[in-house]
Amino acid sequence: MGEVDPAFIQDPEHRPKLSPIQAEGIPIIDLSPMTNQTVSDPSFIEGLVKEIGNACKEWGFFQVINHGVSLTLRQRMEKASRMFFAQSLEEKKKVSRDETSLIGYYDTELTKNVRDWKEVFDFLAKDPTFIPVSSDEHDDRLTQWTNASPEYPSNFRDVIKEYIEEVEKLSFKLMELIALSLGLEAKRFEEFFIKEQTSFIRLNHYPPCPYPHLALGVGRHKDGGALTILAQDEVGGLEVKRKADQEWVRVKPTPDAYIINVGDVIQVWSNDLYESVEHRVMVNSEKERFSIPFFFHPAHDTEVKPLEEMINEQKPPKYRPYKWGKFLAHRKGSNFKKQNVENIQIYHYKIA
Ligand SMILES: O=C(O)CCC(=O)C(=O)O
């Protein structure tokens, strides 16, 4: 990734400011009222539910503390990630993603047709995960994605699996709180994830970049799934497009917190009450940065559409239904090919 390659250069209007605005006000939410129990008594967690609802509405992003994921486990995960990426490119390429199983190592992802300054390793929550072969709606064939088996570090797979189990539990809890905040049954969303969810974890490594004013670690985008549970290290670089004024603001790292954002699927389920917010990652010329997002995704055959409880005569559905698996197949496939058109987006399903 050393030499200046035009593939990484953002169009002038998308280039980052080198002295970003630090975000004031991205809510930090203390989950302790529910960390050690499931939501059995809604009155006990009423305040928490309100906070989550406000954060989803006003920011689409929030941070959580006292979230129940063990700090030691997170540190083991982060250490394993550093060890993996410190290997030679040749070693890492032994576990590269391939044409059919779009999971594993790669350093060539594009966001909106510009290459990201990063390398990543993707690992599925469920192995194998079933996904449509193509995004063509008339093609019913499924394919299997399976996890790669890196040899180094030797405990890599075990640590990732243990870590996924914990962040998955947190995801289910957050979905309960979000459901309650929308006036739904706590377990309203469970059925979409309980069998055959398509979630995966991504280990991101952003090496130092000699032209941080021209390139981005990840270009501006919205996450397509339901929720993202992100661990960022102390370097910082994540920027969120603030809903209030559409300014890019930096999310200051909070030790041991997770950054949560609402994805497109929740936007559609909630019929636009909650919005999936654009974000991007800045790189810097001195420090490398690591981050670990967990993308909580429903089963491939989920038909995503505004929930019945969220629509009525005054609030008609704003989206046509779409199949989650088709959307995912489209996204994952096209993020590696430079195209003249924008990648699939939920507004393609918007009812005018
Ligand atoms: O590295 C980060 O802070 C965020 C990465 C991200 O937005 C993504 O991978 O979707």
Ligand SMILES: [Fe+2]
């Ligand atoms: Fe993202």
